Amino acid sequence: MSYLVLARKYRSQTFDELVGQQGIVRTLMGAIGAGRVAHAYLFTGTRGVGKTSSARLFADALNNPQGDVELRRAILTGQDTDVIEIDAASNNSVDNARELIANSVYRPMRGRKKVYIIDEVHMLSMQAFNALLKTMEEPPEHVVFILCTTEAHKVPATIQSRCQRYDFRPISAAAIAGHLGQVVKAEGYSAGDDVLFMVAKLGNGSMRDALSLLDRLMAGGEKKLTSEHLERLLGLPDGELVGQLLEAVCAGDPAGALERAGELLGKGVSVDQLLTTLADRLRDLMVIRACGEQTELVELSDTARAQSASLAGRFDPAALVHTIALVESVAGRARGSSFPRALVDALMVRLAMTDRLADAAGVVMRASAMAGGLGGGGISATGGGSLSGGSVGGGSPPGLRASGSGSGPKKA
Numbered sequence: 003m004s005y006l007v008l009a010r011k012y013r014s015q016t017f018d019e020l021v022g023q024q025g026i027v028r029t030l031m032g033a034i035g036a037g038r039v040a041h042a043y044l045f046t047g048t049r050g051v052g053k054t055s056s057a058r059l060f061a062d063a064l065n066n067p068q069g070d071v072e073l074r075r076a077i078l079t080g081q082d083t084d085v086i087e088i089d090a091a092s093n094n095s096v097d098n099a100r101e102l103i104a105n106s107v108y109r110p111m112r113g114r115k116k117v118y119i120i121d122e123v124h125m126l127s128m129q130a131f132n133a134l135l136k137t138m139e140e141p142p143e144h145v146v147f148i149l150c151t152t153e154a155h156k157v158p159a160t161i162q163s164r165c166q167r168y169d170f171r172p173i174s175a176a177a178i179a180g181h182l183g184q185v186v187k188a189e190g191y192s193a194g195d196d197v198l199f200m201v202a203k204l205g206n207g208s209m210r211d212a213l214s215l216l217d218r219l220m221a222g223g224e225k226k227l228t229s230e231h232l233e234r235l236l237g238l239p240d241g242e243l244v245g246q247l248l249e250a251v252c253a254g255d256p257a258g259a260l261e262r263a264g265e266l267l268g269k270g271v272s273v274d275q276l277l278t279t280l281a282d283r284l285r286d287l288m289v290i291r292a293c294g295e296q297t298e299l300v301e302l303s304d305t306a307r308a309q310s311a312s313l314a315g316r317f318d319p320a321a322l323v324h325t326i327a328l329v330e331s332v333a334g335r336a337r338g339s340s341f342p343r344a345l346v347d348a349l350m351v352r353l354a355m356t357d358r359l360a361d362a363a364g365v366v367m368r369a370s371a372m373a374g375g376l377g378g379g380g381i382s383a384t385g386g387g388s389l390s391g392g393s394v395g396g397g398s399p400p401g402l403r404a405s406g407s408g409s410g411p412k413k414a
Contacts, residue, residue, distance in 0.1 A: 007214070007217055008185060008214070008216060008220075009209075009210045009213040009214055009217070012213065013055055013078070014052065014055045014059065015078065017030075017031060017059050017063070020052050020055060020056060021052070021173055021177050021178070021180075021181050022051065022052070022171070022173030022174065022177045022178075022209070023051070023052050023056065023171070023173075026170065027056070030056070030060050030168075031063065034063050034064065039064065039115075039146065040146075040165075040166045041138075041141050041146060041147065042138055042141070042147040042148075042149070042164050042165040043057075043060075043146070043147065043148045043149065043165055043168065044123075044149045044151070044154065044157065044161075044162060044165035044166070044168070045148060045149065045150045045151075045168050046150075046151050046152070046154035046167065046168070046169055047152070047169060047170030047171065047172075048152060048170075048172055048206075048207060048208060049152055049208050049210065049211070050205075050208030050209050050210030050211050050212075051170040051171070051172060051173055051207065051208060051209065052170055052209065053150040053151075054119070054121055054150055057117075057119045057150055058077055058078050058085070058119065060117075060148065061077055061082075061085045061115075061117040061119065061146075061148070062074050062077045062078065064113070064114060064117065064146065065077065065082075065085070065110070065112075065113030065114055065115055065117070066113070073112075082113075083110075083111050083112075084111055084112060084113040084115070084116050085117045085119065086105075086116070086118050086119070087119045088102065088118065088119065089121050089122065090120050090121060090122045090123050090124070090125040090126045091121075091122045091125045094126045094127050095129075095130060096127060096130045096132075096133050098130065099129075099130035099131075099133040099134050102118065102134075103133065103134070103137050106118070106137065106141060106142055106145050107142055109144050110144055114144070115145070115146050116142075116144050116145050116146070117145075117146045117147075118145065118146070118147050118148070119148045119150065120148070120149050121150045122150065122152070123149040123150060123151045123161075124151045124153045124154070124156035124157050128158070131157075131158050131160075134161070135160055135161070135164075138161060138164040138165070147165070149161070149165060154169075171207075172206070172207020172208070173205075173209055174207075174301065175202040175203045175301035176199075176202070178201075178202035178207075178209055178212045179195070179198040179199050179201075179202040179303075181209065182201060182202060182212060182216055183195075183198055185213065185216065186227065190225070191220060191225055191227055192226050193226070193227035193228075194227075194228070194229075194303075195303035195304060195305065196229050196303045196305060196306055197219075197227050197228055197229045197231075197232055198303070199302060199303040199306065200229055200232055201216055201219065201232065202301075203301060204236075218235060219231065219232055219235060229241060237271070238275070238279070239266050239269075239271045239275055239276055239279045240265075240266060240269065240271075243265055243266050244262075244266070244279055244280065244283055245283075245309070245313070246258075246262050247259055247262035247263060247266070247350075248283060248284075248287075248313060249313070250262055250354060251325075251350075251353045251354050252316050252317060253354075254355065254356075255354055256350065256351045256354040256355055258354075259350040259351070259354045260347055260350050260351065263346060263347070263350050273336050273342040273343070273345075273346055274333065274336070274337065276346065277329055277332060277333040277346070277349075278333065281326055281329045281330060281333070283310075284325055284329065285326060286300050286302065286310050286314075287310060287314040287317060287322055288319065288322040288323060288326065290307075290311050290314040291314040291315070291317060291319045291322060292319055295307060295311035321356060324356075325353060325356075328349065328352065329349065332345050332346070332348075332349045
C-alpha cells in the first residue's frame with residue numbers, strides 16, 4: 003500500500019476533531035441548527051489552520067445530517083457530485099467562472115445543497131471575479147459558495163461584501179502539541195513533551211506544517227523521538243548548549259560563554275541561527291520574569307517552563323531588554339560583515355561582562371559630575387553603548403544579574 007502522509011491521514015473527520023477553531027465551529031453549526039445558512043462564505047487565514055477541512059465538514063453537515071459514513075467519506079475526499087472543489091490557482095480564467103455559473107443552475111443530485119468550495123480564491127483573475135459578482139449576490143437557492151484564501155486582501159471588496167467572513171487564527175503551540183501527541187501514540191511512536199512543543203512551535207501556528215515536520219522526524223526510523231534527533235534533522239542549535247551559554251552569561255563568565263558559543267558554531271550552526279535562537283530564549287526569560295512562570299505568552303513544555311523560570315529569576319528584567327537589543331543589533335550587522343565570528347565573540351564577552359561595564363560607566367559618570375561641579379570642563383561618559391557603536395537603549399547598561407544572585411560585590 004502507498005504511504006499516506008500524516009497531514010492527510012489525520013485530517014479532521016468531524017468538527018469535534020478540528021483543532022484550534024472552536025469559535026468558528028460553534029458559529030457554523032449554530033447557523034445550520036437555526037436554519038440561517040448564508041449563500042456565500044469566505045474562510046481566510048494562514049496555511050494549514052483548517053480552512054479547507056472546515057469547508058468540507060460544513061458541506062457534510064449541510065448535506066449529510068444523518069451522518070452516513072459513505073457519503074461523508076465521499077464529501078471529505080472530494081468525490082461527491084454535490085460538493086465541487088475548485089482549485090482557483092489552475093482554474094482562474096473567466097471561462098472557468100462562466101462554466102461554474104452555467105453548472106450552478108442544476109439542482110443537487112442527492113443532497114440539500116450544491117456546495118462550491120473554491121480554494122485559493124485570490125488567484126482568480128479580475129475578469130473571473132467580475133463574472134461571479136451577480137451569481138455570488140443572488141445565487142440559486144440550492145447553491146452555497148465557500149471561498150478559501152490565505153490572502154484575503156487580494157479578494158476584491160465587491161466579492162467580500164457578498165460573503166460571511168470567518169478568520170481562522172493560527173493554532174496555539176499547546177493545541178498543536180496536544181494533537182501531535184495523539185498522532186505519535188496512534189503511529190506507535192513515543193515522544194516527550196519537549197520535542198512535541200519544539201515541533202509545534204516550528205509549525206508557526208499551522209497544523210499541517212507541524213504534521214509534515216513530524217513526518218520527517220518519524221522517517222528517521224527512531225521509535226522514540228527526541229529533541230536531539232530534531233536538532234540534528236533541522237540543523238538547529240543544541241538546546242542544552244544554548245542553556246549552558248546563558249548560564250555562563252548569568253554567572254559573568256566570559257570564557258564559558260565563548261566556549262559554549264564556539265561549540266555551537268563548531269557543530270555547523272550558522273551565526274544567524276545562533277543569534278536568532280539566543281534572542282528567542284532571552285525573550286522567553288524576559289516574559290517569564292515580567293509576567294510570572296505560568297504566563298500564556300510563553301509556549302513551553304512544563305519541564306522547559308520550570309527550567310526557564312529558574313534561570314529567569316537570576317536576571318534583572320531591564321537587563322534582559324538591553325540584552326535582546328544587543329543581540330538584535332549584532333545579528334543585523336553580522337549578516338553583512340566579513341568577520342561575523344568576531345562580532346559574535348565580542349557579543350558573548352559583552353553580555354558576560356555587563357555588570358563590570360556598568361560599574362565602569364558609573365565611575366566615569368561620577369567623575370564627570372565631580373569635574374563639572376569643580377568647573378573643570380567635564381569628562382564625557384559614553385555609557386556602555388552597543389558593539390556596533392552608539393548606545394542600545396541609551397545610557398549605561400543595566401546590571402545583568404539580579405541583586406542577591408551571587409555575582410559578587412560591585413566595585414565603587
